[in-house]
Amino acid sequence: MSSLYLDHNIRPASVELRNVSWGQGILQSVSLTLEPGKTLAVLGANGAGKSSLLRLIYGYYTPERGQILIDDQSLQVYSKTELSRRLAVVLQEQAGDFALTVKDMISLGRMPYLGRFSGLREQDHAMIDHALQLFDLVSFAKRSFTSLSGGEKQRVMFARAFCQAPSLIILDEPTNHLDIRHQLELISLIKQLGITVIASLHDLNQVADFADDILLLSRGKMIAQGKVETVLNPAHIQQAFDVLAIPRGISRFDFALPSF
């Protein structure tokens, strides 16, 4: 059980991809195994296929070939409600046309747990209030979502995903809009959730702090997958990004990258 989820008992999901291909070569035969509760960073240069891979895992795209399994069950087998209880997604660009307050927006995270005509219950309100505090949003609760900055919107979408109480969270460049304090706070919160996390990231040093495992993509193909200490080395970085990375030795994974 995760402490951030108070008395809610959430079991992290396992994820498996078996030779998944999509988009006529955009992704080619990608396989991975992620154990429950682990954090996977998907890395690669612009256009490598990171967002496409995430879209396949959250069911927005269907593989042309191969299989995606969550908790050993094919993604196709889950109903929409089952999937929204199990899987939450936070994207880098948030749609801005919601005429909702911040609190309303976060409340949507509880929808998968409510009957068709039933309102929020006491435990739902408790979780929403907890999310407002965790994501530093208490003073924004009554503000209109559209009036927020990019970073504030991103924190609201995290709070909404938190309220979904998922077993798996998928994050597309999660720290993109956040200032340094909120980046650090978010990474710390995500680590404390106790659920399985798959995130696309660009900052190699952040990856080393954040992830257990890495999936490295180049032009839709998997170059390497495994523990951070195995995958994050100068040879792989050169192959994926075409830059020479020099370990600085300040920490186990601290790379100086060339300036141009």
Ligand SMILES: Nc1ncnc2c1ncn2[C@@H]1O[C@H](COP(=O)(O)OP(=O)(O)OP(=O)(O)O)[C@@H](O)[C@H]1O
């Ligand atoms: N629906 C689509 N139709 C055609 N091409 C697509 C589609 N979606 C993605 N692509 C192409 O597939 C490639 C991979 O795109 P994707 O967005 O997955 O890359 P990425 O690794 O997330 O890149 P970035 O770091 O720039 O966000 C790109 O060349 C992109 O133009």
